[in-house]
Amino acid sequence: MTTTTAPLDVETIRKDFPILSRLVHGDKPLVYLDNAATSQKPRQVIDALVGYYEQHNANVHRGIHALAEEATALYEGARDRMARFINAPSRDEVIFTKNTSEAINLVARVLGEAGPDHRVGPGDEIVITEMEHHSNIVPWHQLAERTGATVRWFRITEEGRLDLSTLDSVITERTKIVSLTHVSNLLGTINPVDVVIRRAREVGALVLVDASQSAPHLPLDVAALGADFVAVTGHKMLGPTGIGVLWGRLPLLNELPPFLGGGEMIELVTMERSTYAAPPHKFEAGTPPIAQAVGLGAAVDYLTSVGMAAIAAHEHELTAYVIDRFAEVDGLTVIGPNTATDRVAEVSFSLEGIHPHDVGQILDEQGIAVRVGHHCARPAVVRFGIPATTRASFYLYNTRAEVDALVAGLDRVKKVFG
Known part of the structure; x- marks a missing residue:
């Protein structure tokens, strides 16, 4: 790989991360969206x-x-x-x-x-x-x-x-x-x-x-x-x-x-x-x-070698896509900036009437790893008058298809608790 501001070749990047090819809960492909807590490691590391x-x-x-x-x-x-x-x-x-x-x-x-x-x-x-x-x-x-x-x-x-x-x-x-x-x-x-x-x-x-x-x-x-x-x-x-x-x-x-x-x-x-x-x-x-x-x-x-400018551009595009897709989910409220301007690809949200812990559990059953809780930022969560949030956070190896999987997973959550 060489430093570039051209679109990332995400599929090639993903091959450097062994954990991204594993299955969880038996047969579910891993969709890892907990990067703000810790990122995965490439083979080179x-x-x-x-x-x-x-x-x-x-x-x-x-x-x-x-x-x-x-x-x-x-x-x-x-x-x-x-x-x-x-x-x-x-x-x-x-x-x-x-x-x-x-x-x-x-x-x-x-x-x-x-x-x-x-x-x-x-x-x-x-x-x-x-x-x-x-x-x-x-x-x-x-x-x-x-x-x-x-x-x-x-x-x-x-x-x-x-x-x-x-x-x-x-x-x-x-x-x-x-x-x-x-x-x-x-x-x-x-x-x-x-x-x-x-x-x-x-x-x-x-x-x-x-x-x-x-x-x-x-x-x-x-x-x-x-x-x-x-x-x-x-x-x-x-x-x-x-x-x-x-x-x-x-x-x-x-x-x-x-x-x-x-x-x-x-x-x-x-x-x-x-x-x-x-x-x-x-x-x-x-x-x-x-x-x-x-x-x-x-x-x-x-x-x-990938290029930080290219990573930032990829994640900016992904953030805009996440926020657009979240707008299609009834009852979902983004906690924080509701545009991709001056923000990174970490999106906290709440689903009306459903506790974040329940959201995280049902998503996990589908192989989707997100974070739930106050994210070691309790004063900020309290500021918005909620007990906790669900947070989906993305990185250079995440894709639009994984955003689509998350949105489909949220539909499943709503069916279980609706």
């Missing part, structure tokens, strides 16, 4: 994991034997690939974590212990949004509890967009950090993070962007984005579980204290005191997720 364990398995940075040097080269090579993928100005700005949750927790923890320029303390304000995943809410609640800071937030409009009419009153001179999602995992909304970042810059606040749901689907350029931190998780972008990335501006990373203490993150240890390594190693204590990083590097190679 699976082979990279197996190859690492079969041929190169060793700890990194600490040995001079052949396997250690090979493992280190693979691990640091994955860092190089990730840096290129997100257009990081320096590879040393790419910190491996186990997921986005850990990346955000890292920032929230060290800001409570930072020097006076960046420390969050009593009287300071932390700004988030009502559409955040719990991973971008709970760490800030904990930071506020530890430090005496206050958490404030932007609301969501009825259309599923951020309400930025209060921009200047929510982000003020008291704001120390703004942390918001690039793309909502519940609503699919692509947020105007540039507007928020511009206001944060006016008051001297830091900005963290949760790119968990954007990095798999859209070209991501951290240099152009203008944030101070960007968090990414590997398992939603074809990579293994247990690996994520925190990108941060290098001067800022140099100033901040480490997150965890242990091996590898030190410069010098005596019985009296410890000094710390430069980033990124300052933030990577202990044996890192080596195999997972290798797998993530392979995933980045795969996405790059």
Whole structure:
């Protein structure tokens, strides 16, 4: 495959994903529409994991034997690939974590212990949004509890967009950090993070962007984005579980204290005191997720070879088709933007009179995998006055035929509960 903006050859892509050819419940072809929770893995990623364990398995940075040097080269090579993928100005700005949750927790923890320029303390304000995943809410609640800071937030409009009419009153001179999602995992909304970042810059606040749901689907350029931190998780972008990335501006990373203490993150240890390594190693204590990083590097190679612009275009077309088909289903309400404009292919919905858990169960019996519940975004679900939603989320290997299967499956749901 080569980088292109031409239509994706989805049938050829699907052949790279072994799981997509399996049957479930005996004889039902798998229709996998739970990509916002985790994506499937191509053979290239699976082979990279197996190859690492079969041929190169060793700890990194600490040995001079052949396997250690090979493992280190693979691990640091994955860092190089990730840096290129997100257009990081320096590879040393790419910190491996186990997921986005850990990346955000890292920032929230060290800001409570930072020097006076960046420390969050009593009287300071932390700004988030009502559409955040719990991973971008709970760490800030904990930071506020530890430090005496206050958490404030932007609301969501009825259309599923951020309400930025209060921009200047929510982000003020008291704001120390703004942390918001690039793309909502519940609503699919692509947020105007540039507007928020511009206001944060006016008051001297830091900005963290949760790119968990954007990095798999859209070209991501951290240099152009203008944030101070960007968090990414590997398992939603074809990579293994247990690996994520925190990108941060290098001067800022140099100033901040480490997150965890242990091996590898030190410069010098005596019985009296410890000094710390430069980033990124300052933030990577202990044996890192080596195999997972290798797998993530392979995933980045795969996405790059397909082309992120081509993936975004495919998913935009698929989103428009999903919303058009959903308009044909009586009693179905899309929760969030009802057009394909400024949104990705994650569509939450409700069916009148039918609980989402029942929807998910009947769809599963037909081989269709969707997500039901509050999707770790309970405040956003509560905002729309519902207990839960059904979410169908799509990726580069999904097809119009699978959208048609979903709509047919919903007809079956209605017949069972109608």
